[in-house]
Amino acid sequence: MSRRGPLVGEFFMNGDIACAEGGISAGCRFFAGYPITPATEVAERMSSRLPEVGGIYIQMEDELASMNAILGASWAGVKAMTATSGPGFSLMMENLGLGIMLETPCVLVNIQRAGPSTGLPTLTGQGDMMQARWGSHGCYGIIALSPTSPQECYQHTIKAFNLSEKYRIPVLVMADEIVGHMGEKVVIPPPEDIPLTPRRKPTVSPEEYLPYKPDADLIPPMANAGEGYRFHVTGLTHDERGYPVMTAEAQDRLVRRLVDKIEKNKADIIEIEEDGIDGADVVVCSYGISARVSQFAVERARDEGIKVGMLRLVTVWPFPEETIRKIAKRIKAFVVPEINCGQIALEVERCAGGAANTILVPHMGGSAHRPETIIDAIRRAVR
Amino acid sequence: MNQNGSEQKHYIDQYLREDRMPHIWCPGCGLGSILHCFLSSLIKSGIDMDKVVVVSGIGCTGRAAGYVKLDSFHTTHGRAIPFATGLKIANPELQVVVFSGDGDLIAIGGNHLIHAARRNIDMTVICVNNFNYGMTGGQLGPTTPLGARTQTSPIGNYERPFSLPYLAAASGAVYVARWTSMHVRRLEQTITEALLKRGFRFIEVIAPCPTTYGRRNRQPTGLDQMRYYRENSIIRHGADPKDVDIDLNGKIIVGKFIDIERPTYSDLLDEVMQRAFGTELPKDDTSKEEATVVGSAPK
Numbered sequence: 001m002s003r004r005g006p007l008v009g010e011f012f013m014n015g016d017i018a019c020a021e022g023g024i025s026a027g028c029r030f031f032a033g034y035p036i037t038p039a040t041e042v043a044e045r046m047s048s049r050l051p052e053v054g055g056i057y058i059q060m061e062d063e064l065a066s067m068n069a070i071l072g073a074s075w076a077g078v079k080a081m082t083a084t085s086g087p088g089f090s091l092m093m094e095n096l097g098l099g100i101m102l103e104t105p106c107v108l109v110n111i112q113r114a115g116p117s118t119g120l121p122t123l124t125g126q127g128d129m130m131q132a133r134w135g136s137h138g139c140y141g142i143i144a145l146s147p148t149s150p151q152e153c154y155q156h157t158i159k160a161f162n163l164s165e166k167y168r169i170p171v172l173v174m175a176d177e178i179v180g181h182m183g184e185k186v187v188i189p190p191p192e193d194i195p196l197t198p199r200r201k202p203t204v205s206p207e208e209y210l211p212y213k214p215d216a217d218l219i220p221p222m223a224n225a226g227e228g229y230r231f232h233v234t235g236l237t238h239d240e241r242g243y244p245v246m247t248a249e250a251q252d253r254l255v256r257r258l259v260d261k262i263e264k265n266k267a268d269i270i271e272i273e274e275d276g277i278d279g280a281d282v283v284v285c286s287y288g289i290s291a292r293v294s295q296f297a298v299e300r301a302r303d304e305g306i307k308v309g310m311l312r313l314v315t316v317w318p319f320p321e322e323t324i325r326k327i328a329k330r331i332k333a334f335v336v337p338e339i340n341c342g343q344i345a346l347e348v349e350r351c352a353g354g355a356a357n358t359i360l361v362p363h364m365g366g367s368a369h370r371p372e373t374i375i376d377a378i379r380r381a382v383r
Numbered sequence: 384m385n386q387n388g389s390e391q392k393h394y395i396d397q398y399l400r401e402d403r404m405p406h407i408w409c410p411g412c413g414l415g416s417i418l419h420c421f422l423s424s425l426i427k428s429g430i431d432m433d434k435v436v437v438v439s440g441i442g443c444t445g446r447a448a449g450y451v452k453l454d455s456f457h458t459t460h461g462r463a464i465p466f467a468t469g470l471k472i473a474n475p476e477l478q479v480v481v482f483s484g485d486g487d488l489i490a491i492g493g494n495h496l497i498h499a500a501r502r503n504i505d506m507t508v509i510c511v512n513n514f515n516y517g518m519t520g521g522q523l524g525p526t527t528p529l530g531a532r533t534q535t536s537p538i539g540n541y542e543r544p545f546s547l548p549y550l551a552a553a554s555g556a557v558y559v560a561r562w563t564s565m566h567v568r569r570l571e572q573t574i575t576e577a578l579l580k581r582g583f584r585f586i587e588v589i590a591p592c593p594t595t596y597g598r599r600n601r602q603p604t605g606l607d608q609m610r611y612y613r614e615n616s617i618i619r620h621g622a623d624p625k626d627v628d629i630d631l632n633g634k635i636i637v638g639k640f641i642d643i644e645r646p647t648y649s650d651l652l653d654e655v656m657q658r659a660f661g662t663e664l665p666k667d668d669t670s671k672e673e674a675t676v677v678g679s680a681p682k
Contacts, residue, residue, distance in 0.1 A: 056472055068466040072470035073469040075470060076471075076474035078473040080469070225474070226434050226454065233457070
């Protein structure tokens, strides 16, 4: 067998494979996963690619184990990721919480399928968006991206690794079955053109090191296991030493920081795409595959003379509240197509705060919206 | 402080987080002695303490990770083994020890235990078995003997328990031993031996839990339970793990049952890599250090 390093050039690949290649380009050298449609190709690709670049692929006994194994690998100093879909995503919620509490950089790709339960394993859905935000118990900040194409699957996985290292948090790439299985051109730049964010290492001696003493931006530097720091970390509420403290005050201090480290850095984290919003009467707000269909619908509606803008959420969490609030004051309505019965639409409605209407265009899953459905909603919105 | 009032450090103090004392364990609990044996074994083994990583799940035993002054992880309930798996195979230099209880490792974590043993992941698992869920107040678990009374088996347990050495051995562990917390010297020798071996090593340590288990089963104090161990333990090295079941207040067969050689997960991985690529595991072309530098990239 010949060994290939990270790829460079133009390739025809699907979104799942692009996620895997994004991981390779980002320096991911550990993948733990469990086969699940429609995310299996990510694992398959990693099982062939990681050995080629000196990384490790391990197929765990379930998604609980997969999530834990990538947390362990990350603490061993190796960039790590997993990939799954609905039922596996549910199982990962337990230790996504541990990753958030221990502030562990890692990446979780969710190639969404339609649920609930086993649902439509081979067909698309966007029903895990609120689960991505709130799926593990307790309060916390989270970062989730939503790619619309294989090219973005590649780029978002790299971006997810960089954000996870910068903010010490598991980052979610919330793709879906259509994007995951769609084959398109993916351009992979030379490695020197791919900026990678380093892990922030302690600058003090092991004796002085406090694993959860944050820098001014609320992010604590991270020692890896085996480096001589002899630290303790726990999923219990803890102080800066990493020691459990069972008080409301310690809880307030810790959880507030876990939320604030994302909230206060929103300007750096959030990425959105706006198109024709100035002077628009209606704005279609969407993400992932739904945004791609929406873009087509927006262009057709413009052909009819409707003043309609497009707001695409590249980052879904944290939510661009301020942007929605500002736009709401200038338009009649938001139209929110999504392949669920209304999740992100609730956020849009909340942020619009009555200044503009929010028209949900739901879809229960199994396919993308027909553009006509969205065009109809746009027409209704301007009436 | 010793009897003369002068400060005198015990030799394991340097590996304990004294600022976390007193610990949460009840009077009569076996965990203190077992943790002592473990730290003492670590010292005797001569292993580089900077490379030792202790991983625990949830429960009374799970608190051990928080008391050792070593890299240590207190993870979620049942998940110590997969977390440890990630640590170990991502950095084979680490000496990984899972220190957790029977409810954690055998009930909620049972699936992870059998698979880590099957893969022969290079780690030592110290499983403290007190026959019940102590931290939550004494409910029945997968090791509770038939007939034992617990908070959730008030009229007596009618579920057959797992025999842990049998389970571990059948799943593929290369080293399987059992002692009670009374056998401190033998336990220390066993842990030392296990630490210096490669592969999935499993040590069951039977421990008193007078507060939530003993007092409901005619052994109301730690001392009663220690007396029970002394009078009922039978040392039988090499015993067939299928013959070491524990009945309620019955005989406890202890000793080293399994000590075999089998290629570890990493051995087999290296072998396959060599066959596939004709070299050792390829040197990571974006090593961890390099990957942490802005703008560095794969070659």
